[in-house]
Amino acid sequence: MAKVLVVDDEPGMRRILTVNLRRDSHVVVEATGANEAVALLGREDFDVVVTDHKMPDGSGLDVLRAVQDDDPTTSVIFLTAVGTLELAVESMRQGAFDFITKPFIPDVVRAAIRRASQHTALLRENAVLKKEMRKLEGADEILGHCTEIRAVRDIVARVAGTTSSVLITGETGTGKELVARAIHRNSLRAHKPFIAINCAALTETLLESELFGHERGAFTGADKARGGLFEAAHEGTLFLDEVAEMSAAAQAKLLRVLASGEIQRVGSTATRKVDVRVLAATHRDLQERIREGLFREDLYYRLAVVPLHLPSLRERGDDVGELCASICLRIAEEMKVPSRPISAEALAKLKTYAFPGNIRELRNLLERALILGQQAELQPEDFHLQTPGAPLRSPDGELTVEQLAALLPKRLDLREVMARFERALLERALEMTNGVQAEAARHLEISRSDLGYKVGKYALSAVPRANAD
Ligand SMILES: Nc1ncnc2c1ncn2[C@@H]1O[C@H](COP(=O)(O)OP(=O)(O)OP(=O)(O)O)[C@@H](O)[C@H]1O
Ligand SMILES: [Mg+2]
Structure with a gap:
């Protein structure tokens, strides 16, 4: 069922069309000429417009233009007298969906309206999806204008097109994963998989079989052969999060894979070629881990072809205001609550705070303030900060x-x-x-x-x- 606007100066023609369309349960509105059609288009939404070509007060092309200005997803069908094929072709060139020659066969018109309303539905669905996608992409944008974060964005833009490995370092919540995803999204591999694995979350043997896969019977419980993440990320990007936590054995295997471009599933001697770009992240000081003998120096140089350090929020001074404004808008959109500006006093309070959990913590603070705050602007009392001397909880929620x-x-x-x-x-x-x-x-x-x-x-x-x- 569609809402159809029928435009024709001949009452007889309008009536036949309306009767036929109502048989398919369409809602039909009639206009007696181009001007009335244009006025109606400004007031109401239609799925399909069926319009005559030549009318005393204007042409079907005027109606088409009005549709395109108002809502280009509405499909327009032209009614043309036999012998005016050139006009019909011209209307299609200008964006009409279809044309029907008069006198018409009712079934032909009904079929044309069905196709046109399906076309409109598809265009609208597509527009909604595109909008969602833009929103999602926007949510992944690296925000901020301080010198350090600009340098980060600059490096992201320059390394994205290469296959160099990048080691992303920074405190918790500074956006390491956000940056890794941005590198992938801006690379030639964007349409291939981005696979993230947290190396700290798995035991040594599990990590190896996750990364490289295993053959059937390679260990107890391995009742089926399984490809690992390197294979899954083939032609895409593998993000090794918390890479400092890898065991010595896993580090040695990873190094071998990076050097040879080949993997061996656990329990197999056969090698498989893989084309994977590796990005890694850690909140630790890897140089120090190397000095302590906990991380392989040769692996470090493989992973850190481009080292990228993310500044803590404390080092980003003036960015706090901009981040607050942008993050509030995002939260408001995501949570369907109204956004509110932050008062100068509240901003001053945030600017003196140390933010041990960095942007993640700022985001959480803003979310709570937006939901619980009572006034038109966010006030200092809406932000419950941990005072430096008596922290209540660590940023990840554990007891300190x-x-x-x-x-x-x-x-x-x-x-x-x-x-x-x-x-x-x-x-x-x-x-x-x-x-x-x-x-x-x-x-x-x-x-x-x-x-x-x-x-x-x-x-x-x-x-x-x-x-x-
Ligand atoms: N520059 C930035 N612009 C916008 N949002 C950011 C920025 N940096 C971080 N964020 C947001 O902060 C949150 C934490 O980011 P992310 O998970 O990438 O941090 P991380 O460095 O990987 O933290 P962890 O070490 O704890 O894993 C996310 O919601 C992310 O979208
Ligand atoms: Mg992370």
């Missing part, structure tokens, strides 16, 4: 050490508390890693031998060990 300390009894023996705390942490790390000491040491960021010493000191050898190492 300060908060833990506040929970302890007032009178305590420092040495005893520290020892018990250390023991509890060691137990937790060993539990998390099923007693695998190498992994527990990595979690705790201490050396393997240091952990061995502490395990002996606290007599922790009784910890259950599913996978003794």
Whole structure:
């Protein structure tokens, strides 16, 4: 069912059209000439317009132009007298959807209207999708105008077209993943997969089989052969997030893949060629990890062909105001709440804040303020900042050490508390890693031998060990 505007100066013609179209349950509005049609188009929305060519007060082309100004997704069908084929061709050239010669066969008209209304529906759907896409793309834009972030955007634009690996560093919430996605989106690989993996979230063996895949029977539970992420990202981009957390063995394998461009599934000796662009990110200082022997220097140079450091929000001074305004608009759009400007006082308060969680934290603060604030502008009291001396929660929501300390009894023996705390942490790390000491040491960021010493000191050898190492 469509809403159709019928434009003709002959009442008989209008009546036949209307009767026929109503048989298909279309809603029909009639106009007696070009002027009335143009006026109606300005007031109402139509799916299809059927218009005569020559009318005393104007032509069908005038109606077509009005449609194109008003809503170009409306489909226009011309009625032309036999012998005016040139006019019909001209109207199609100018964007009409179809033409019908008079006298017409009712079924032909009805079929033409059906096709035209389907065409309109498709155009409108397409317009909605395009708008959504633009919104999504806009949501991924790297915002900010300070010198540092401009340099970041500049490097993103310059490396995007290459296949160089980029190592993105920066504190939590500074936009490392956002930048990785922007590089992919602006590259020649944009229409191929972008695959992200968090290297910290998987154990050593799982990470290897995730990255490189495995053959059937390669380990217990591997009942089917499976390709890894390198294969899935073929011709696209693989984003290795938290790359500093990779085990020594995984680092060695990754290096081999990057050097040869070939992968070997776990449990297989066959090699497969892969064409993958690797982007990596870490919030850690990799140079320091190298000095401590925790990260391979040769791998670092493979990953950091282009190193890209993202500034913390503290270093971005004047950007805070612009970020607040743009992020408020995005949040308002996403959450379907009205956006509100931020007051000068509230902005001044934010500008003196340290933002340990950087832009992610700013976004969360603004979201809460927009939802809970009561006034026309966002006020200082709408922002509950962690005061530097007494943080309540770390940016990712975990208890901070300060908060833990506040929970302890007032009178305590420092040495005893520290020892018990250390023991509890060691137990937790060993539990998390099923007693695998190498992994527990990595979690705790201490050396393997240091952990061995502490395990002996606290007599922790009784910890259950599913996978003794
Ligand atoms: N320059 C920026 N412009 C707009 N939004 C940003 C910018 N930087 C970060 N954001 C937003 O901040 C949030 C955190 O960004 P992202 O996840 O990329 O950070 P990250 O550096 O990967 O953090 P983590 O180390 O915790 O994983 C996202 O919502 C992102 O859209
Ligand atoms: Mg991230």
